[in-house]
Amino acid sequence: MKLFITIFFLIFNADLSKSVEPDEILENTELEEIAREIGRNLRCLVCQNEDIENSNADIAKDLRLLVRKKLTEGESKKEIISFVHSRYGDFVLFSPPFRYDTLGLWIFPLIFFIFLSYLFFRRKN
Numbered sequence: 001m002k003l004f005i006t007i008f009f010l011i012f013n014a015d016l017s018k019s020v021e022p023d024e025i026l027e028n029t030e031l032e033e034i035a036r037e038i039g040r041n042l043r044c045l046v047c048q049n050e051d052i053e054n055s056n057a058d059i060a061k062d063l064r065l066l067v068r069k070k071l072t073e074g075e076s077k078k079e080i081i082s083f084v085h086s087r088y089g090d091f092v093l094f095s096p097p098f099r100y101d102t103l104g105l106w107i108f109p110l111i112f113f114i115f116l117s118y119l120f121f122r123r124k125n
Contacts, residue, residue, distance in 0.1 A: 020053060024064055031071045038067050038077055042084060043092050051094070 020039075026032040039053035046057035052064055063084065070080045081093075090096045096105055 020064060021061070024061070024068060026068055026072065028072075031068075034077055035064070035068050035071055038071075038080055039064055041081065041094055042067075043094055045088060045092065 020036070026035060036053055040051045042052045042063060044050045044052050044055035044057055044060040044063075046059055047055045050060075052060040052067075066084070067080055070083065075083075084092055090102065096102045098106060
């Protein structure tokens with residue numbers, strides 16, 4: 001029973017274990033919420049499938065500090081994301097822009113889903 005409670009606690013409280021350190025948190029709660037929202041949209045360049053808010057990598061910490069610094073300087077969410085995107089490329093965004101060179105990223109999942117559906121229903125008959 002103790003094992004079940006421990007696993008339950010770890011699974012449902014996993015969101016509480018953010019990597020944002022106390023010295024990074026802004027005093028202005030509105031700006032901090034915007035910084036966290038921006039951080040959830042930016043991919044860690046080291047971890048690759050983690051956002052910078054949840055990553056312990058040094059570059060993620062640097063990006064979190066950069067985002068908070070730019071927010072306190074008065075830049076908007078769009079300007080900050082654009083700056084980071086221009087510096088690190090499409091890979092840093094969880095949702096890459098829709099362009100001809102990223103078309104495969106947007107269309108491949110749909111084609112894959114259609115193909116799997118076809119295989120599933122074909123075997124069912």
